[in-house]
Amino acid sequence: MSSTKHAQNADVFQQNKEKATWHDNALWFVREKRDRISKTLPEWEELRALGEKIKLHSVSHLASYLEQFAANAEANGVIVHWAKDAEEHNAIATEILQKHNAKKVVKSKSMLTEECDLNHYLEAKGIEIIESDLGERILQLNGTAPSHIVLPAIHMKREEVGELFSEKLNTEKGNSDPTYLTRAARVSLRNDFLTADAAMTGVNFGIAATGEIVICTNEGNADMGTSLAKLHIASMGLEKLIPDYESLSVLTRLLARSATGQPTTTYTSHFRKPVEGGEFHIILVDNGRSDILSNEEHIKSLNCIRCGACMNTCPVYRRSGGYSYTYFIPGPIGINLGMLKDPVKHSENLSACSLCYSCNNVCPVKIDLADQIYKWRQDLDSLGKANSSKKLISTGMQFLFTHPALFRTSLKFSSLAKYAPRSLTFGLKEWEDGRSLPPFAKESFTEMWKKGKVKKK
Amino acid sequence: MSSKDYILNNIRRNTRQVFDKPQMDLNAIRFDDQLAQFIEISKAVGGDAVVLKEGEDINQVIRSLYPDAKEIASTVEGITLTTLNPDEVNSPKELEAVDLAIIEGSFGVCENGCIWLPQQIKHKALYFVTQYLVIVLDRSKLVNNMHEGYKLISPSEKGFGVYISGPSKTADIEQALVVGAHGPKGLTVILK
Numbered sequence: 001m002s003s004t005k006h007a008q009n010a011d012v013f014q015q016n017k018e019k020a021t022w023h024d025n026a027l028w029f030v031r032e033k034r035d036r037i038s039k040t041l042p043e044w045e046e047l048r049a050l051g052e053k054i055k056l057h058s059v060s061h062l063a064s065y066l067e068q069f070a071a072n073a074e075a076n077g078v079i080v081h082w083a084k085d086a087e088e089h090n091a092i093a094t095e096i097l098q099k100h101n102a103k104k105v106v107k108s109k110s111m112l113t114e115e116c117d118l119n120h121y122l123e124a125k126g127i128e129i130i131e132s133d134l135g136e137r138i139l140q141l142n143g144t145a146p147s148h149i150v151l152p153a154i155h156m157k158r159e160e161v162g163e164l165f166s167e168k169l170n171t172e173k174g175n176s177d178p179t180y181l182t183r184a185a186r187v188s189l190r191n192d193f194l195t196a197d198a199a200m201t202g203v204n205f206g207i208a209a210t211g212e213i214v215i216c217t218n219e220g221n222a223d224m225g226t227s228l229a230k231l232h233i234a235s236m237g238l239e240k241l242i243p244d245y246e247s248l249s250v251l252t253r254l255l256a257r258s259a260t261g262q263p264t265t266t267y268t269s270h271f272r273k274p275v276e277g278g279e280f281h282i283i284l285v286d287n288g289r290s291d292i293l294s295n296e297e298h299i300k301s302l303n304c305i306r307c308g309a310c311m312n313t314c315p316v317y318r319r320s321g322g323y324s325y326t327y328f329i330p331g332p333i334g335i336n337l338g339m340l341k342d343p344v345k346h347s348e349n350l351s352a353c354s355l356c357y358s359c360n361n362v363c364p365v366k367i368d369l370a371d372q373i374y375k376w377r378q379d380l381d382s383l384g385k386a387n388s389s390k391k392l393i394s395t396g397m398q399f400l401f402t403h404p405a406l407f408r409t410s411l412k413f414s415s416l417a418k419y420a421p422r423s424l425t426f427g428l429k430e431w432e433d434g435r436s437l438p439p440f441a442k443e444s445f446t447e448m449w450k451k452g453k454v455k456k457k
Numbered sequence: 458m459s460s461k462d463y464i465l466n467n468i469r470r471n472t473r474q475v476f477d478k479p480q481m482d483l484n485a486i487r488f489d490d491q492l493a494q495f496i497e498i499s500k501a502v503g504g505d506a507v508v509l510k511e512g513e514d515i516n517q518v519i520r521s522l523y524p525d526a527k528e529i530a531s532t533v534e535g536i537t538l539t540t541l542n543p544d545e546v547n548s549p550k551e552l553e554a555v556d557l558a559i560i561e562g563s564f565g566v567c568e569n570g571c572i573w574l575p576q577q578i579k580h581k582a583l584y585f586v587t588q589y590l591v592i593v594l595d596r597s598k599l600v601n602n603m604h605e606g607y608k609l610i611s612p613s614e615k616g617f618g619v620y621i622s623g624p625s626k627t628a629d630i631e632q633a634l635v636v637g638a639h640g641p642k643g644l645t646v647i648l649k
Contacts, residue, residue: 026631026632029632030632041486041568042486043483043484043485043486046483046484047483050479050481050483053476053478053479054478054479056476057476057477057478057479060472060474060475060476061475062468062472063465063468063469063472066464066465066468067465070461076616077616082459082460082461082464083460084460084463084464088460132639133629134627134629134630134638135627135629138629138630151628151629151632152629153629153630154632156630156631157631158630158631158633161630178630178631178633178635179633179635181630182627182629182630182635182637182638183635183637186637186638186639189639190553190639193639194550194553210612212616218625218626218627218628218638219625219626219627219638219639219640220585220625220638220639220640220641221638221639223581223584223585223619223640224582224585224586224639224640227549227580227581227582227584227585227586228549228550228582228586238464238468243478245607245608245610246481246604246607247481248607249602249603249604249606249607250481250483250604252603253568253569253602253603260628262502263498263501263502263568263569263570263622264502264569264570264571264620264622265622266502266621266622266623266624266625266626266640267619267620267621267625267640268571268619268620269617269618269619269620270617270618270619271616271617272612272613272616272617272618273615273616273617274616275581275617276579276615284464286464286467290464290467290468290471291467291471293468293471293472293473294470294471294472294473296473296474299473299474
């Protein structure tokens with residue numbers, strides 16, 4: 001039995017070797033696309049540095065930018081709401097929908113509404129909610145959650161989607177052609193767009209200077225929903241706010257290139273006013289974000305623009321899948337956001353990192369993801385979450401290293417370790433899983449040095 | 458205390474280090490042959506871009522590209538193929554049967570094929586609900602990158618604007634690219 005929930009879930013993911021290999025390769029392909037496109041811009045690294053600075057500036061001036069944003073949005077005729085937490089966000093959304101007697105809502109992709117578990121909340125109030133991003137719709141029909149923040153159904157094979165659609169959308173049995181299935185979803189969702197009473201969206205960027213929100217999609221689902229319904233409710237995490245168009249120009253250049261290796265998303269939509277005769281609401285959601293500000297070691301988590309590049313590059317994520325993590329956002333950023341949300345509940349995700357630092361190097365806004373994971377690990381003991389066998393090893397090593405005579409003796413016999421059965425070597429069966437013993441040299445460096453076997457230059 | 462005050466107070470209390478706004482003096486990418494770059498990138502994002510040659514009739518060019526389009530909606534001056542004035546319908550839902558929409562772009566961005574469209578028609582739904590989309594763009598209105606682009610944008614009266622680059626697309630099933638997710642299944646830019 002592996003030592004953490006993540007490791008146990010990863011074992012399950014790895015049982016289907018073929019699918020696990022496909023998952024690994026598919027995400028690595030996206031990472032390579034990101035590399036190729038970033039190299040077409042000579043200024044790429046400068047752009048990342050600017051992205052980081054813009055976000056740090058925005059987050060450290062959040063109160064004044066929020067006030068500016070709200071004032072400008074209200075002047076544009078938008079109704080702005082403030083929600084302390086998920087519960088308040090869901091209550092506000094429900095109240096708006098009920099006031100408009102909205103029974104059916106189309107929603108575009110929003111990790112924030114996942115965070116708030118909005119869908120279940122609305123369903124319990126008798127409001128039908130339809131996910132309109134294809135990946136999200138597949139998962140909604142399947143009754144499962146996204147396993148990646150940008151490629152939500154990356155863990156599913158076309159055959160599984162084909163089977164699901166034949167059951168739910170009456171497509172031909174056995175037909176799993178992506179174009180055929182996408183067209184079937186298009187027809188079905190068009191009907192939903194045309195009959196929905198309201199549209200809900202997330203937000204990629206909020207612009208303080210203009211009071212508008214910007215949404216980036218490839219499918220056009222956010223635009224279909226919001227241009228056919230009279231009512232638009234946008235849910236926006238506080239950290240989505242940036243100062244102005246100048247800042248936006250930097251971040252739009254980074255987002256799609258980092259996310260999928262595209263030069264841009266198909267649609268970069270700017271919503272400033274309600275549609276003619278309609279209503280436009282923006283719900284500003286805190287849900288723990290304002291507390292992160294005081295946590296200087298982890299404040300850069302608020303830089304995140306949700307591109308998913310850290311997941312695509314992560315050797316652990318690629319080989320364990322999004323469902324192996326206990327937090328709804330997986331991968332390096334999810335490990336950190338989970339710890340900020342509830343460290344006791346999500347500390348076992350900390351094992352899902354080899355500290356290779358690849359995530360730090362691809363993050364478009366330079367979040368120190370691996371450093372943060374390392375820092376969290378130092379806190380594990382105080383959380384009462386340190387792994388007992390690792391603690392035993394550390395304590396043993398400490399004893400050994402501070403007693404030179406004992407250290408030398410044990411080193412002398414270390415080459416014999418290979419003859420001992422594994423579980424006897426350490427007596428730490430669970431720690432041993434996935435680790436192999438290095439071959440020990442017959443002679444230690446000290447012994448060689450004493451015998452004059454080490455040549456001096 | 459209102460939630461607004463609670464949130465703002467909490468932010469002010471928790472803000473420690475303050476970072477200045479960076480100078481955005483970036484030496485961003487530029488293109489020697491903007492027209493060639495724009496055509497190339499338009500194709501790379503799944504669309505197409507054609508240059509209207511001297512003496513060519515734009516209506517004939519569009520018709521030859523979309524011979525099967527029946528319901529054609531446009532308010533662009535000089536377009537005679539139009540079968541529907543999109544500003545004359547009451548509900549955006551009435552635009553659902555449009556096969557081809559012809560609209561005018563404000564400027565194009567060479568680094569990524571984006572075309573800026575400040576909403577000029579009554580229902581923005583036309584941009585997304587049409588089966589195919591043609592954007593007419595003045596070839597002299599090309600900029601190198603998004604930094605130059607955003608400097609040109611001023612608020613449109615209708616309160617909506619969108620950068621469009623290529624047709625609607627998705628790769629949500631096994632990362633296989635499918636053009637035509639919810640919006641247009643094809644996009645041609647006519648550079649006049």
